[in-house]
Amino acid sequence: xxxxxxxxxxxxxxxxxxxxxxxxxxxxxxxxxxxxxxxxxxxxxxxxxxxxxxxxxxxxxxxxxxxxxxxxxxxxxxxxxxxxxxxxxxxxxxxxxxxxxxxxxxxxxxxxxxxxxxxxxxxxxxxxxxxxxxxxxxxxxxxxxxxxxxxxxxxxxxxxxxxxxxxxxxxxxxxxxxxxxxxxxxxxxxxxxxxxxxxxxxxxxxxxxxxxxxxxxxxxxxxxxxxxxxxxxxxxxxxxxxxxxxxxxxxxxxxxxxxxxxxxxxxxxxxxxxxxxx
Amino acid sequence: xxxxxxxxxxxxxxxxxxxxxxxxxxxxxxxxxxxxxxxxxxxxxxxxxxxxxxxxxxxxxxxxxxxxxxxxxxxxxxxxxxxxxxxxxxxxxxxxxxxxxxxxxxxxxxxxxxxxxxxxxxxxxxxxxxxxxxxxxxxxxxxxxxxxxxxxxxxxxxxxxxxxxxxxxxxxxxxxxxxxxxxxxxxxxxxxxxxxxxxxxxxxxxxxxxxxxxxxxxxxxxxxxxxxxxxxxxxxxxxxxxxxxxxxxxxxxxxxxxxxxxxxxxxxxxxxxxx
Numbered sequence: 001x002x003x004x005x006x007x008x009x010x011x012x013x014x015x016x017x018x019x020x021x022x023x024x025x026x027x028x029x030x031x032x033x034x035x036x037x038x039x040x041x042x043x044x045x046x047x048x049x050x051x052x053x054x055x056x057x058x059x060x061x062x063x064x065x066x067x068x069x070x071x072x073x074x075x076x077x078x079x080x081x082x083x084x085x086x087x088x089x090x091x092x093x094x095x096x097x098x099x100x101x102x103x104x105x106x107x108x109x110x111x112x113x114x115x116x117x118x119x120x121x122x123x124x125x126x127x128x129x130x131x132x133x134x135x136x137x138x139x140x141x142x143x144x145x146x147x148x149x150x151x152x153x154x155x156x157x158x159x160x161x162x163x164x165x166x167x168x169x170x171x172x173x174x175x176x177x178x179x180x181x182x183x184x185x186x187x188x189x190x191x192x193x194x195x196x197x198x199x200x201x202x203x204x205x206x207x208x209x210x211x212x213x214x215x216x217x218x219x220x221x222x223x224x225x226x227x228x229x230x231x232x233x234x235x236x237x238x239x240x241x242x243x244x245x246x247x248x249x250x251x252x253x254x255x256x257x258x259x260x261x262x263x264x265x266x267x268x269x270x271x272x273x274x275x276x277x278x
Numbered sequence: 279x280x281x282x283x284x285x286x287x288x289x290x291x292x293x294x295x296x297x298x299x300x301x302x303x304x305x306x307x308x309x310x311x312x313x314x315x316x317x318x319x320x321x322x323x324x325x326x327x328x329x330x331x332x333x334x335x336x337x338x339x340x341x342x343x344x345x346x347x348x349x350x351x352x353x354x355x356x357x358x359x360x361x362x363x364x365x366x367x368x369x370x371x372x373x374x375x376x377x378x379x380x381x382x383x384x385x386x387x388x389x390x391x392x393x394x395x396x397x398x399x400x401x402x403x404x405x406x407x408x409x410x411x412x413x414x415x416x417x418x419x420x421x422x423x424x425x426x427x428x429x430x431x432x433x434x435x436x437x438x439x440x441x442x443x444x445x446x447x448x449x450x451x452x453x454x455x456x457x458x459x460x461x462x463x464x465x466x467x468x469x470x471x472x473x474x475x476x477x478x479x480x481x482x483x484x485x486x487x488x489x490x491x492x493x494x495x496x497x498x499x500x501x502x503x504x505x506x507x508x509x510x511x512x513x514x515x516x517x518x519x520x521x522x523x524x525x526x527x528x529x530x531x532x533x534x535x536x537x538x539x540x541x542x543x544x545x546x547x548x549x550x551x552x553x
Contacts (some may be wrong), residue, residue: 043358061454062453080450080453081453082456084454085455086451088447088451091447092447092448092450094469105455105465106455109452109455109456109457109461110459150451154455155453157456
């Protein structure tokens with residue numbers, strides 16, 4: 001594929017990845033082509049082991065694609081970079097730094113002057129509801145609070161693109177609803193291009209401007225659904241669950257995902273025994 | 279309202295008498311095993327009426343301790359031992375921690391060196407003494423080499439383990455915040471491995487202290503090992519026991535006053551490292 005100049009923020013062209021195992025190479029993903037517009041919130045759902053995380057790691061620059069190219073702002077991605085922030089599921093904020101110093105870490109690395117740094121940190125502490133917890137250490141926080149810190153740290157560094165790998169999957173169900181609403185608000189307040197991985201259909205439809213559905217391993221993108229976001233008034237779960245159009249879309253996405261899961265149960269067991277984690 | 283005042287009631291200080299008694303009780307709990315040991319020693323000495331060349335009384339040991347310290351003899355022996363262990367500790371940290379880092383970062387090096395480091399741990403510092411004495415003679419250098427050797431292996435090993443135990447996400451997240459290699463080491467791997475390095479230091483000091491005493495006994499160039507081994511040739515039981523008491527006491531002091539505070543500072547403040 002040629003690297004035509006585009007206005008897209010991210011272009012994935014002919015991406016395919018293999019992992020080397022003791023039994024030879026294993027195909028982690030099928031061929032994936034993908035474009036993400038600037039300011040777009042794209043969610044990706046798919047069965048576990050389909051290669052979602054592999055794609056995200058390639059976008060982050062943590063792994064070199066076996067085939068194909070990834071562009072960010074028309075430049076080939078060759079490694080991690082400050083313009084692409086990552087939020088992990090867990091275990092990412094540093095236990096020996098308090099909330100304030102974790103959130104300001106990216107700015108510290110970028111050598112932003114202290115006064116300016118503290119202003120941005122303060123703003124994000126307020127935006128993410130961490131006021132009053134500034135001097136706490138991660139082990140003194142709940143799982144939900146820790147993920148707030150991780151999100152705030154990524155936003156504070158002000159990257160153009162934010163990659164999120166099931167960031168709320170390890171949080172309890174009630175907290176998760178709140179965090180999802182807060183993320184929607186945070187995105188409305190800041191202009192970011194977000195690529196968000198999940199295995200929850202509701203989460204994908206609630207948050208995304210566009211939902212991508214992946215096939216089972218080796219995963220390819222089998223469907224794209226645009227979410228008519230403007231019609232949805234408030235970004236909260238009460239509105240979402242009572243909006244018949246949204247519920248219709250969610251059902252449609254669920255059917256697409258379930259079609260992949262039907263045959264996956266035996267398949268998945270076999271693959272996981274080979275010791276490969278997507 | 280009554281609920282709100284309850285914590286205040288609990289925070290009320292105990293009567294002064296009880297507080298002092300509590301402090302004494304804690305001191306007694308700590309000293310009790312020592313008191314029992316001394317009592318048994320004294321009882322054995324009195325019951326069997328051992329001659330002075332076999333066993334002396336605690337009172338006699340105390341007198342010797344006072345006399346030796348008044349003449350500045352003890353200070354001389356103690357400072358020799360302490361300066362060697364201090365010098366060996368600093369050297370082992372300066373050399374051992376970087377080696378542990380290099381090995382910890384390289385999965386293949388870590389795997390191949392694991393057995394080798396265990397082997398070295400088996401060949402204790404004392405077992406090297408004959409060779410080192412041939413090479414370096416009966417000198418402080420010999421003692422120092424043996425102590426550094428003993429100290430550095432657990433430091434390398436635990437640094438390596440600590441580096442490898444740092445969750446990968448810490449480093450990945452920081453790299454996507456723009457961190458370079460040096461930043462990863464100072465902000466992620468060094469603090470992440472620190473509790474494990476302190477464990478290695480603590481183990482190493484324990485092994486190193488024992489190796490030091492043994493080496494001093496053979497090298498005979500001063501130090502507490504020299505003190506007790508020298509006293510054996512002239513049959514001064516009181517001196518031997520004074521030396522032994524000092525060896526134990528100094529180790530407890532170094533461990534409690536130096537290493538444990540560092541351990542508390544790192545581990546307690548960061549909480550459980552994982553989750």
